[in-house]
Amino acid sequence: MFSNMLGVFATSPLFFILLASAAETDQLLDGINKFRTQTAGVSALTMNEGASCVAQRLLQEYESKPCTNSTGLDTVPGEEPNYPDFPTWLSDCGVGTDRVKDALILPDCIPSGVDSSSFVAVALENFTLSANETIASAGYSSAGVAAGKDWFIVILATNTSSGDYLQQGGSHAFSLHVPSPLTLAFLLASLHALVNAMSKYFI
Numbered sequence: 057m058f059s060n061m062l063g064v065f066a067t068s069p070l071f072f073i074l075l076a077s078a079a080e081t082d083q084l085l086d087g088i089n090k091f092r093t094q095t096a097g098v099s100a101l102t103m104n105e106g107a108s109c110v111a112q113r114l115l116q117e118y119e120s121k122p123c124t125n126s127t128g129l130d131t132v133p134g135e136e137p138n139y140p141d142f143p144t145w146l147s148d149c150g151v152g153t154d155r156v157k158d159a160l161i162l163p164d165c166i167p168s169g170v171d172s173s174s175f176v177a178v179a180l181e182n183f184t185l186s187a188n189e190t191i192a193s194a195g196y197s198s199a200g201v202a203a204g205k206d207w208f209i210v211i212l213a214t215n216t217s218s219g220d221y222l223q224q225g226g227s228h229a230f231s232l233h234v235p236s237p238l239t240l241a242f243l244l245a246s247l248h249a250l251v252n253a254m255s256k257y258f259i
Contacts, residue, residue, distance in 0.1 A: 110149050
């Protein structure tokens with residue numbers, strides 16, 4: 057029965073949405089790194105787990121906001137509003153408030169009228185044009201990226217204690233961690249395969 061439930065999920069729209077979101081996240085980071093290494097001449101950004109966790113929470117906040125021309129293509133990434141729940145998000149992700157001061161949050165969205173197949177390309181153009189100097193800065197060494205229906209969140213982190221989004225072992229051990237879409241999809245697919253493999257011994 058459980059195997060059947062996993063099988064249904066593995067072929068459900070949600071499963072493919074998770075995979076698509078993960079693919080967009082990887083494509084955006086790859087595009088940013090290509091810009092950094094080939095155009096700006098600085099090192100590529102590594103994936104930052106703490107920043108990615110917070111980016112996922114920010115994405116949930118932004119997904120409830122409409123995306124228009126005033127919040128999308130004309131938005132200057134980095135000019136984000138204050139987030140009342142930001143300390144809670146940091147706590148949930150096991151990141152101390154002292155680890156984010158020098159990092160930067162870059163939200164961006166794609167307004168209606170843009171073909172979905174071009175979302176990542178448009179977002180990449182927004183980030184590399186509007187935030188050219190920021191994205192190209194050698195001061196940032198890692199990033200957290202989240203991709204949603206209309207919104208993209210990029211958090212640039214440093215390699216210093218005042219901006220590295222380092223996850224602390226203490227509180228994080230008991231905190232609620234939201235896995236990335238790719239991780240969740242992979243875990244569910246692996247669990248489905250494991251249950252299928254084991255089911256033959258219980259028939």
